[in-house]
Amino acid sequence: xxxxxxxxxxxxxxxxxxxxxxxxxQWSYAIFWSISCRQPGVLEWIDGYxxxxxxTRKTIQAVEPSADQLExxxxxxxxxxxxxxxxxxxxxxxxxxxxxxxxxxxxDTEWYFLxxxxxxxxxxxxxxxxxxxxxxxxxLCNAHQADSKVFPRSLLAKSASIQTVVCFPHLGGVVExxxxxxxxxxxxxxxxxxxxxxxNPYPVISKIPHYVPNTNDKDxxxxxxxxxxxxxxxxxxxxxxxxxxxxxxxSTTGFEDADQQAQNSHMMEGISDEACHVQSWQFMDDEISNxxxxxxxxxxxTPQTYANGEKGVPLSNEETVNHDFxxxxxxxxxKKLDHFxxxxxxxxxxxxxxxxxxxxxxxxLGPYFTNSDQESSFVSWKIERPQFVQKQGAMSxxxxxxxxxxxxxxxxxxxxxxxxxxxxxESIWRPEADEIDNNHVLAERKRRxxxxxxxxxxxxxxxxxxxxxxxxxxxxxxxxxxxLERRVEELESVKEAIxxxxxxxxxxxxxxERTSNNYIMNKVGKSRRxxxxxxxxxxxxxxxxxxxxxxxTERSSDDLTVRVxxxxxxxxxxxxWTESVFCEIMEAVSKLNLDSHTVQSSNTDGTLTVKIRAKxxxxxxxxxxxxxxxxxxxxxxx
Amino acid sequence: MDNPSSAQEPxxxxxxxxxxxxxxPIYAMAVSSAASHHNRRRRNIAVGSFVEDPGNRVDIFxxxxxxxxxxxxxxxxxxxxxxxxxxxxxxxxxxxxxxxxASSGDYLRIWEVRDSxxxxxxTLNNSKTSEFCAPLTSFDWNDLxxxxxxxxxxxxxxxxxDIEKGAVExxxxxxxxxxxxxxxxEAGVFASVSADGSVRIFDLRDKEHSTxxxxxxxxxxxxxxxxxxxxxxxxxxxxxxDSNKVVILDIRSPTMPVAELEKHQAxxxxxxxxxxxxxxxxxxxxxxxxxxxxxxxxxxxxxxxPMSMYLAGTEVNQLQWSAALPDWIAIAFSNKLQMLxx
Numbered sequence: 001x002x003x004x005x006x007x008x009x010x011x012x013x014x015x016x017x018x019x020x021x022x023x024x025x026q027w028s029y030a031i032f033w034s035i036s037c038r039q040p041g042v043l044e045w046i047d048g049y050x051x052x053x054x055x056t057r058k059t060i061q062a063v064e065p066s067a068d069q070l071e072x073x074x075x076x077x078x079x080x081x082x083x084x085x086x087x088x089x090x091x092x093x094x095x096x097x098x099x100x101x102x103x104x105x106x107x108d109t110e111w112y113f114l115x116x117x118x119x120x121x122x123x124x125x126x127x128x129x130x131x132x133x134x135x136x137x138x139x140l141c142n143a144h145q146a147d148s149k150v151f152p153r154s155l156l157a158k159s160a161s162i163q164t165v166v167c168f169p170h171l172g173g174v175v176e177x178x179x180x181x182x183x184x185x186x187x188x189x190x191x192x193x194x195x196x197x198x199x200n201p202y203p204v205i206s207k208i209p210h211y212v213p214n215t216n217d218k219d220x221x222x223x224x225x226x227x228x229x230x231x232x233x234x235x236x237x238x239x240x241x242x243x244x245x246x247x248x249x250x251s252t253t254g255f256e257d258a259d260q261q262a263q264n265s266h267m268m269e270g271i272s273d274e275a276c277h278v279q280s281w282q283f284m285d286d287e288i289s290n291x292x293x294x295x296x297x298x299x300x301x302t303p304q305t306y307a308n309g310e311k312g313v314p315l316s317n318e319e320t321v322n323h324d325f326x327x328x329x330x331x332x333x334x335k336k337l338d339h340f341x342x343x344x345x346x347x348x349x350x351x352x353x354x355x356x357x358x359x360x361x362x363x364x365l366g367p368y369f370t371n372s373d374q375e376s377s378f379v380s381w382k383i384e385r386p387q388f389v390q391k392q393g394a395m396s397x398x399x400x401x402x403x404x405x406x407x408x409x410x411x412x413x414x415x416x417x418x419x420x421x422x423x424x425x426e427s428i429w430r431p432e433a434d435e436i437d438n439n440h441v442l443a444e445r446k447r448r449x450x451x452x453x454x455x456x457x458x459x460x461x462x463x464x465x466x467x468x469x470x471x472x473x474x475x476x477x478x479x480x481x482x483x484l485e486r487r488v489e490e491l492e493s494v495k496e497a498i499x500x501x502x503x504x505x506x507x508x509x510x511x512x513e514r515t516s517n518n519y520i521m522n523k524v525g526k527s528r529r530x531x532x533x534x535x536x537x538x539x540x541x542x543x544x545x546x547x548x549x550x551x552x553t554e555r556s557s558d559d560l561t562v563r564v565x566x567x568x569x570x571x572x573x574x575x576x577w578t579e580s581v582f583c584e585i586m587e588a589v590s591k592l593n594l595d596s597h598t599v600q601s602s603n604t605d606g607t608l609t610v611k612i613r614a615k616x617x618x619x620x621x622x623x624x625x626x627x628x629x630x631x632x633x634x635x636x637x638x
Numbered sequence: 639m640d641n642p643s644s645a646q647e648p649x650x651x652x653x654x655x656x657x658x659x660x661x662x663p664i665y666a667m668a669v670s671s672a673a674s675h676h677n678r679r680r681r682n683i684a685v686g687s688f689v690e691d692p693g694n695r696v697d698i699f700x701x702x703x704x705x706x707x708x709x710x711x712x713x714x715x716x717x718x719x720x721x722x723x724x725x726x727x728x729x730x731x732x733x734x735x736x737x738x739x740a741s742s743g744d745y746l747r748i749w750e751v752r753d754s755x756x757x758x759x760x761t762l763n764n765s766k767t768s769e770f771c772a773p774l775t776s777f778d779w780n781d782l783x784x785x786x787x788x789x790x791x792x793x794x795x796x797x798x799x800d801i802e803k804g805a806v807e808x809x810x811x812x813x814x815x816x817x818x819x820x821x822x823x824e825a826g827v828f829a830s831v832s833a834d835g836s837v838r839i840f841d842l843r844d845k846e847h848s849t850x851x852x853x854x855x856x857x858x859x860x861x862x863x864x865x866x867x868x869x870x871x872x873x874x875x876x877x878x879x880d881s882n883k884v885v886i887l888d889i890r891s892p893t894m895p896v897a898e899l900e901k902h903q904a905x906x907x908x909x910x911x912x913x914x915x916x917x918x919x920x921x922x923x924x925x926x927x928x929x930x931x932x933x934x935x936x937x938x939x940x941x942x943x944p945m946s947m948y949l950a951g952t953e954v955n956q957l958q959w960s961a962a963l964p965d966w967i968a969i970a971f972s973n974k975l976q977m978l979x980x
Contacts, residue, residue, distance in 0.1 A: 377655040377978035378946035396880050396905035396924050399955040403723050404818045408773030408792045410720050411744040469693025
């Protein structure tokens with residue numbers, strides 16, 4: 001049947017030869033391409049041997065096969081899988097024959113091997129085509145980076161980490177070898193392979209009978225392999241003569257049939273003398289390789305389901321064993337591959353891969369959807385379903401619109417920024433917002449903005465406990481007002497006492513504590529804090545400086561106020577600026593067990609102004625006097 | 639979270655669904671990709687309140703597939719400034735010990751979900767010029783490159799973050815108007831939808847160009863949400879403002895949608911592709927329905943009918959169909975979080 005086997009070599013011996021050759025140099029795979037008997041001038045897959053990493057081993061053998069058998073069997077199983085998948089693709093109704101492997105059992109390299117089966121090359125094109133035309137060895141070192149014109153499968157190779165690919169003419173066809181490592185060109189290697197394994201027309205092993213499945217003979221040939229099966233293998237995609245020619249761009253009506261047509265167009269291409277599959281892979285193949293490398297973590301053989309001595313159980317997708325994330329990931333990756341085609345007219349990979357993957361997904365999903373009323377919360381859709389009546393005046397997509405249109409604009413920071421004139425961008429989005437929203441929404445938003453603004457003002461007036469939401473602001477304001485009222489009362493009485501004792505008692509500590517108290521008292525009733533309070537505070541200082549000359553004369557220029565409410569402290573001070581004074585202040589503050597959450601400092605004309613909001617860390621709370629004294633100690637040094 | 643008591647819970651629960659009433663309306667929602675340490679059938683679900691106010695919060699529930707139960711985890715609850723516009727757990731990552739949760743709003747925030755607490759890990763601000771960042775409408779975590787998060791903003795840009803470095807990888811002016819949603823397809827490829835009515839695809843290796851693959855029929859009808867089919871990257875779905883349609887796009891045939899799903903009786907609010915199938919999608923809308931669609935091989939003359947439906951009774955605002963819980967669809971309507979068996 002195949003011209004590639006002119007020498008009348010049994011197919012098994014060809015595979016065996018390939019196997020020995022590739023194993024002797026420990027490469028990943030060997031493929032024999034030869035002229036198709038159906039399409040003269042076109043190279044197609046004749047046989048191949050896979051020697052790379054294996055992810056999941058499955059078998060339908062009744063008896064555990066030997067290692068060699070396993071290896072040959074793997075190549076056979078891959079071929080079967082490809083057959084079954086492409087059969088399912090060309091005739092969707094056809095039931096997929098049960099095969100040992102399912103798509104999720106394959107490594108990336110195996111995928112590469114499998115997808116290669118779908119390729120055909122015109123003489124002079126692609127790596128095998130050129131090798132045959134020139135009748136010389138082609139050694140491609142950076143296969144994964146090669147230009148797609150030179151090596152159409154470069155992206156696939158990249159996904160499978162195939163780095164070196166070598167083709168050489170053999171028996172009127174081409175032998176292709178590939179490996180996942182970079183290998184420098186070495187003609188001797190090829191010579192060695194040719195002479196040792198391939199050119200021997202009757203290798204020793206080919207004489208070994210191939211129907212001895214149940215022995216443990218090391219050199220045994222794959223079981224169940226016969227010429228018929230090979231025959232079947234040689235019925236690739238090209239078979240469909242009745243396909244209609246459709247351009248992929250028409251395929252917008254449905255889903256499955258888009259693939260179908262893509263596939264068909266590929267076939268037509270193969271038949272006519274179109275070029276082989278030159279892809280435009282320039283679209284982000286780096287990313288592909290990244291993601292695929294991620295998924296290549298489970299390379300090593302994990303013999304998973306030996307049907308040891310039991311009756312063989314064909315594993316189809318319904319019984320997917322290792323349906324886990326790795327599998328998902330790998331499938332995703334493969335999916336991704338075909339997405340990269342979208343700029344290219346050639347939908348080859350797309351056809352193959354989507355066919356492979358599609359048929360497997362359906363099955364996973366199937367059971368739930370078919371008898372949806374058994375377990376599912378969802379019921380079958382019926383036309384006579386309850387008629388939905390839109391509520392009068394209800395805005396459609398209310399929450400969704402609010403989330404995308406309004407919530408982003410609620411953030412005060414953004415408003416602050418845009419009001420600062422953030423430039424062109426603002427003019428881009430502002431008017432647009434108004435177009436989108438109707439008047440009601442607009443008015444509502446303005447009202448809310450005003451409210452939020454007032455809340456922010458209120459929030460800045462009361463000591464915050466770190467929370468900025470409205471309830472916390474109001475709570476803070478209530479507490480603060482109560483506290484202030486209490487203080488006013490307290491201080492009113494203290495003040496009377498002070499006035500009485502002022503001329504007789506001159507106790508420093510009390511006076512300093514009063515400083516802060518006075519400050520607070522003075523502030524009550526005035527809404528604006530920062531400016532006024534500072535002035536008031538310094539007034540107080542001056543008064544005290546007159547009375548308490550023993551403590552404050554040295555530093556009469558200091559402007560120091562300390563306020564403690566509950567566990568929060570506010571410290572404001574001014575002093576002449578020197579390099580280290582600020583650090584010392586901060587150090588002193590932290591020594592007092594204070595955890596400063598806001599610190600504002602400025603240096604104008606040699607005067608350092610510091611404002612610290614802090615919280616007491618431990619259970620011990622220092623009195624304003626203690627804080628004051630500690631800070632004064634620092635300031636006195638300067 | 640002190641309700642509901644276990645006494646009132648049973649009537650909310652059945653074999654195939656479970657609900658929980660929150661004390662606030664909810665919008666954002668995310669399903670954890672990591673199973674609980676204690677029970678592999680248990681997963682965390684994060685829910686963000688929707689109160690148009692600064693005071694919002696995110697609560698975490700533990701959902702048990704086995705017993706179909708939903709329990710709040712009071713220790714895993716935190717305050718959030720304004721409603722989170724989106725929540726998302728990190729993609730599956732066997733290496734990381736504690737799971738990460740991201741939220742968007744004023745900034746992109748990353749939280750670390752520990753066994754009994756949630757700690758803020760970082761607040762990512764994309765503005766180089768100011769300490770403020772244009773608010774974010776949405777974001778998407780790249781599941782192939784888990785250090786990458788893309789955010790979409792009302793300032794017309796999309797920002798790609800490297801969250802391990804806490805640095806901006808790139809910022810693109812993606813659209814002419816506000817960007818409302820973003821979705822990764824590839825490690826370096828994302829798409830976004832905008833108020834300008836277009837769906838655009840970007841490739842990080844070629845930042846100069848973008849591909850417009852769809853524009854809304856009436857010019858400038860904003861597109862609000864976008865979902866990229868992770869099982870088959872040729873397909874994505876988007877929804878329009880004030881429209882009952884789910885538009886299915888094939889990136890190979892730009893401008894012409896491959897299908898329009900029009901059986902909702904009011905506007906659509908949320909869409910999610912099936913995590914385990916390339917041909918199924920769920921949509922939910924103001925008509926109170928969640929519909930599962932199977933995209934047909936050939937569209938019939940009367941349009942495409944959904945396969946199955948669920949009636950929530952009131953506007954469904956949120957929908958999640960996670961690869962971590964492929965048999966369950968999570969929906970949110972008014973104050974309710976509901977898990978539905980598919």
